[in-house]
Amino acid sequence: MFRVSYIRIRKHYLHLPYLVLGALEFAVLFSTFYLLGFVLDQLGGSQAGLHADPASALLFAFVMSCGTLAMGVYFAMVREGFASMFFRTLVAFCFVGGIALTILYMVLPTTSPGSDKLFWAVLLAIALVTVVRQLFLRVVDSDQLARRVVIYGGGEFAESLMTDYENNLRASGIRIIGCVPDSANPKVDSRHHLPAPEDFYQFCRQNRISEIVIAQRERRTSQGGRLPVDSFMDCKLRGIDVTDAVAFYERELKKARLELVHPSWILFSDGFKASRSRDFTKRVVDLLISLTLAIVLAPFMVLTALAVVLESGWPIFYSQNRVGVRGKVFRIYKFRSMRQDAEKDGKAQWASENDSRVTRVGAFIRNTRLDETPQLWNVIKGEMSIVGPRPERPEFVDQLKEQVPFYNTRHYVKPGLMGWAQLNYPYGASIEDARGKLEYDLYYSKNHSIVMDLLIMIQTVEVVLLGKGVR
Structure with missing residues (x-):
């Protein structure tokens, strides 16, 4: 096989x-x-x-x-x-x-x-x-070479997994041949249903199954009865991979599906580990890259400052409080891309698509990310890193911690100029977007390393050149 x-x-x-x-x-x-x-x-x-x-x-x-x-x-x-x-x-x-x-x-x-x-x-x-x-x-794309997978479960988790498969996994060497429902009223479309086999191992052999993904809300029991632990143990011990749905998401889609995440996943996983040596190396890399970028981008920063002044006057910079590592609040700086009265009532507002508050110069520097270049100073000061979850405003954090589970976990990693969520998720301007971004931030928080940071830096070129995720 x-x-x-x-x-x-x-x-x-x-x-x-x-x-x-x-x-x-x-x-x-x-x-x-x-x-x-x-x-x-x-x-x-x-x-x-x-x-x-x-x-x-x-x-x-x-x-x-x-x-x-x-x-x-x-x-x-x-x-x-x-x-x-x-x-x-x-x-x-x-x-x-x-x-x-x-x-x-x-x-x-x-x-x-x-x-x-x-x-x-x-x-x-x-x-x-x-x-x-x-x-x-x-x-x-050949069925002979694809990794064939069967899902055990028929509820909302299995349904979500099938949707993500249709959108993202079909062309990446994965073939989900169907779902074995675990309840009398499954939510997965009936065209994906498979009858429960009497012998799971023989079923996997006959259908060339490489992996069984368990997508249940409760692992021990379900509405339809007990999880067939003995059958899955037999498969596992005889060479068929048996994978939890959250681990499958993490491996194949590089994110942690929020509905599947539970405290034990954080407590007992091999990630989420602090490392002084890694932090030291990351700090050295941050200083080298931020100082180099500051020198290389200095002419562009001067031109940006002149363009902002000529179009809409002073001030050149706009500053905001953001939540950093372990909840510490710090102040970031940007080139001003909106009108001076963008938040005249003093209340934080989500940016909207084609936001009328954005100036013409502001639209250009947002697309090219030149508005973010003053944050190199935050990196040099040690408040931010080159790579990490994007820091959010305290007003939004207070709101999101109440409505999005595990949101505060992202604050155990130093925020960054660029991040894994920015590469994989469009611009976030709502509670639902914050949930979507957190799935990628959780993956980064669990698995981040210097190698992953370098990959993110290289791939961010696409974001800048194609203007992805800008409002």
Whole structure:
């Protein structure tokens, strides 16, 4: 029985098929650059410009692979279709990768192939990786290679899992073949029902099931009777994975489904651990990145300040109280993107879509995230981190703690300029949005590491370039 599986790197789940695809693409990029250089060397000698140099080929492959990750190409490939994947690939290779390579060639001029030859290398790379991705989709989409899963349960948890499957999991190497209802009145659509098997292990063997996901409100008993513990233990001990629904969500969707989370999940999980060494390393990384960004972005910050003054006058900055680590309140600073009287009654207000309070300059600096750059000062001071849950206003926190379970858990991690929820959830401006974002914040709080922070930093490029999650 073949299983499309996953691995964990520093507690963060990574799907093996995408790692394999990434490795294949890296090999294609390296080979394209190296072999094109070799051919041109044969045709034009040393004057050709693009040399068959392994170091240059490695640099090209690494930068283009980072650009691919930054633009979210792999997720767009399976969720949004060919057109979106191709557009993001063009941006990743021609814009993100092009700018990065230009800067690197200025620092390392001996690795530069020349603009004409780089153009042909990029063009050929785009064509080849597009073919590789299409072949990959055909292989991963194959029922013979997919990880086949059955759900035990028929209530709202199972129904929610089926909905998320239809929206997000179908194209990621997962095949949920159906649900075995655990009650007389299941909520899952009847077309997904499976009859309760007399022998679960034989049922799994006959249907090539790799995993049973238990999606019940109560594990020991249910409205329809007892959980068949002995049958599931038999499956587990004979090689069939048996997984709790919250763990399945965490692994496959990189979030903690709030309705499934319970205190024991926090108490007895292998995450949510404080580490002085990790905190020290994170602090060093924060200082290095924030100081570097402050220097690089200084000209843009000056231009932003001038634009704000010219359009709507003073003040340039807008400050707010936010809730930080362990509930400590601190003050953040932004370039002002709204009118001076945006909150003239003094009451905190959620931002709305196409908010009329936003100025024209404000709309641009919000889309490009330039309005957030003064918060680098908060990072330097140690009140924020580069990566972490976005800090919320005290007025909203008091409200959300009363209405959203486990909301206060996000305050045990230092807030950040960019976060896991910002990558995966649209702009939040309601109680329901706060619940959705918390599911990703809980995953980050449980599993965060330097490796995960670096991945978030790279993927945030997509958020900035495409203006995702802005109001």
